[in-house]
Amino acid sequence: MPIVGGYTPVPRLDAGGDGLMEIVCRAGIQVTGDGAREVHDDIIVEDHIRLFLNGEYLTALVASPDRLNDLGGAGGFVVCEGLAETVESVEVSEKDVYITAPGEKGRPA
Known part of the structure; x- marks a missing residue:
């Protein structure tokens, strides 16, 4: 090489x-x-990827668009940042990642 x-x-x-x-x-x-x-x-x-927590915009990341399913680990980001204790689901749609965690809309419990 x-x-x-x-x-x-x-x-x-x-x-x-x-x-x-x-x-x-x-x-x-x-x-x-x-x-x-x-x-x-x-x-x-790479491209800008938007993260949503309980339906509200949370932040943006830079990631490889053809590897977005690997961002299932984005739930780990939410837990490690203290935004939720657990994550119920992670869904990827084009350049958006939707994370659902217990709590009110946009705010984990």
Whole structure:
């Protein structure tokens, strides 16, 4: 695997067994003390994903859009942030992740 700008790109990884993360090659410019040169590097495609808790907008994350089902762990985010003690469900719809936790609309118990 070629070294690009001192970095060895990571090969496509099987993430969860149901497909590969989308990786694209992009051109860029590397500037060093010796000048500037064009380089090419592999990057993982990511996008803004919105999280909703009990139907109300909570926050946004940056994630790989083709791996959103992996965000079932977003329920863990809600628990770790102290927003709920438990999570009832996590649903993914396009670029939105809906988390349901015990409590009032928008507010966990």
